[in-house]
Amino acid sequence: MTDASILTARRATLRARLAALGVDRGTVAFPGNGESPMNYRDNAYPFRQDSSFLYFFGLSRPDLAAAIELESGHSAVYGDEGDLDDIIWTGPLPSLASAAEAAGIGTVKPRAAFAPDLGKAGTAHWLPPYRADTLHELAAALGMAPDAVNSSASLPLVKAIVGMREIKDDAEVAELEKAVGITVAMHKAALAAAKPGMTEAAVAAIVTREAISGGGGLSFPVIATTRGAILHNHDHSRVLAEGGLFLLDAGAETVSGYAGDLTTTFPIGRRFDSRQREIYDIVLSAGEAGCAAAKPGRPFLEAHLAAARAIAVGLASLGIMRGDPDDAVAAGAHALFFPHGLGHQLGLDVHDMENLGERHVGYDGAGRSEQFGLSALRLGKALKPGMVHTVEPGIYFIPELIARWKSERKFETYIDYAAVDRYAGVGGVRNEVNRLVTAVGGRTLGPAFDKSAAAIEAARG
Ligand SMILES: [Mn+2]
Structure with missing residues (x-):
């Protein structure tokens, strides 16, 4: 206590x-x-x-x-x-x-x-x-x-x-480090154990075992899925098949109640295929852009937009998006692939203080944008040293959303729907880290966990 x-x-x-x-x-x-x-x-x-x-x-x-x-x-x-x-x-x-x-x-x-x-x-x-x-x-x-x-x-x-x-003292940061440490162990256990032929439920069990072994438990119900494009998919009935991607979004809660929350995406086989790897690398670069822009005195909204811009630039390099990336992001075209927010605060709650009302918790009394994509951003306020938040960009190919936008010919200036179709099989990729805002910028909490594609493949054996 x-x-x-x-x-x-x-x-x-x-x-x-x-x-x-x-x-x-x-x-x-x-x-x-x-x-x-x-x-x-x-x-x-x-x-x-x-x-x-x-x-x-x-x-x-x-x-x-x-x-x-x-x-x-x-x-x-x-x-x-x-x-x-x-x-x-x-x-x-x-x-x-x-x-x-x-x-x-x-x-x-x-x-x-x-x-x-x-x-x-x-x-x-x-x-x-x-x-x-x-x-x-x-x-x-x-x-x-x-x-x-x-x-x-x-x-x-x-x-x-x-x-x-919203400002974590040293003892709280130490508890959060502990929570993220157990969470890293959960993700490494899944990386080591998940094999074609296993069920999603079996992977969820391995992950849960690590959380309980840490002394506390889960900070929220595990998302362990072969269908990463379903954002909050808690169904664990599918069998892992060679060639697909696996998305794990799971975190530990310490005995004292502090939460970790990480997301890792990895190939079910030993290697990413070329399209999976291209999308994976763009998601990593979006995370780096988001982390670099998340600093004291600047609104987290800017970090969200920096990550969105990296996604627009990366998808343009594959021919999936086109045109000026700043214009595309301002219009909201990237949200076809990145329809959620870049992050949320983390502490005694995995979405810290969400019960106190987002207007006051995430926006300093203002409110969310109504633009699709930005309308799912839980955190927009200016950051201060001592705040702890996630950075969790993703790229998803959501068949129903793509079909709707395509039929409406929405944002055709910025989106090449034929190219989108070529990448649809990638499904969903998200990468999530937990960050402490410092006096000069921010740092990632928890033990080192290399998420580069090469390191992920090495962990897959
Ligand atoms: Mn999260």
């Missing part, structure tokens, strides 16, 4: 940031997560504490809540000590009182007191809930209709927390 001194300092900083935003009275409510039933109450999904709760209170056990009184700065945790009936099932756990003390909190109240205390608080401040249990508890405690709980969530609280969590 994070040190009491760090947690106490974070709560004090939150109070100071709220005061600077004109909020200095009332109670900040942090309902923790409970168990979440999969198909009946006693068969739950793996427990995951709310990330802001972890950040400020450090306690990862179900059915807790916490509150900070803004006038006094006093913090309290609400929860119940296990009794003998619980211990029979869970074994003895450290007492909640001692766990709270280790988090720098002296006051522990029964869990049932949280809602009445909140009802009496005068002014209450809360984050928009993303779980129904939390929504219902807040609605009842605040005497509100459930629909009103999200719309009345505290914008200053969202802004104050985004301002803190």
